[in-house]
Amino acid sequence: MVDIHCHLVPGVDDGAESVEAALAMIEQARACGVTAILTTPHIRGRLDELPRHAHHKEKFQLVLDRRPAMDLYLGGEVRATSETREVVTRKEFTASEQSKYILLEMDFDQVPPYFSQLLFDYRLAGIIPIIAHPERNMGVLRNPELALEFVRQGAHLQVTTGCLLGELGESFEACALALVESGLVSIVASDAHNVKTRPFTSWPGAYELLKEMEERTRNFARPIVADRMVTENPLAVCEGRPIPAIELDEANLTAIRKRLSRTGKPSPAKRKRFFGM
Numbered sequence: 001m002v003d004i005h006c007h008l009v010p011g012v013d014d015g016a017e018s019v020e021a022a023l024a025m026i027e028q029a030r031a032c033g034v035t036a037i038l039t040t041p042h043i044r045g046r047l048d049e050l051p052r053h054a055h056h057k058e059k060f061q062l063v064l065d066r067r068p069a070m071d072l073y074l075g076g077e078v079r080a081t082s083e084t085r086e087v088v089t090r091k092e093f094t095a096s097e098q099s100k101y102i103l104l105e106m107d108f109d110q111v112p113p114y115f116s117q118l119l120f121d122y123r124l125a126g127i128i129p130i131i132a133h134p135e136r137n138m139g140v141l142r143n144p145e146l147a148l149e150f151v152r153q154g155a156h157l158q159v160t161t162g163c164l165l166g167e168l169g170e171s172f173e174a175c176a177l178a179l180v181e182s183g184l185v186s187i188v189a190s191d192a193h194n195v196k197t198r199p200f201t202s203w204p205g206a207y208e209l210l211k212e213m214e215e216r217t218r219n220f221a222r223p224i225v226a227d228r229m230v231t232e233n234p235l236a237v238c239e240g241r242p243i244p245a246i247e248l249d250e251a252n253l254t255a256i257r258k259r260l261s262r263t264g265k266p267s268p269a270k271r272k273r274f275f276g277m
Ligand SMILES: [Fe+2]
Pocket: 005, 006, 007, 077, 191
């Protein structure tokens, strides 16, 4: 499995506090079956944050110098702001400064009014936005069809392993499951910050759940392929290769809207797990 969203650059955000802590996180990820990591320190999408990126590179190098047993890439989790339009052509925040993708997060309370324009600007600049944890955004929770619109604009969605398992609350879980069952999710990632409170350990359970959902795929709006979400697509992001576009015809759209309108209702996968306990 390949994790494209986590915070192990030491001492730069609310993730790993030291090189030792970063190495412990890498070891935990490896034990959970992760083979490559794109680490994504928080950064605001603004010109005046470019020096901060240079600082991230220096700290990331301290981890590389210890030669951990993991393929490591540096990117960023870019907080979208009204000024982010000014940096859409800059590659600094993409994986290894050369990927075609950018991991974008929104403020949690809403989908910002400029967000659709920002997605358009990124696509025009040849960079594909990946929306970090849409299932945790209040605007998407209130209206899950907004996530469908992101995908229709050419963005990819990344949901969080812990949300799929309900570790971060029922509403996030319901939204994450609805997005996966709708076939709108390209990538699953941990958003790990440390080894205790926000660890990598939800990876095996999330993978098992996705495989279970794949077997039930005929009930869902679009086919689900677990390995594509946990390995193939995230590795393509690290290496700057294309991810298959999500093409939606009218029948898909009808099925997806129907599923999204049921967000919060138990999914077949959820029911199976419940009765299996
Ligand atoms: Fe994050």
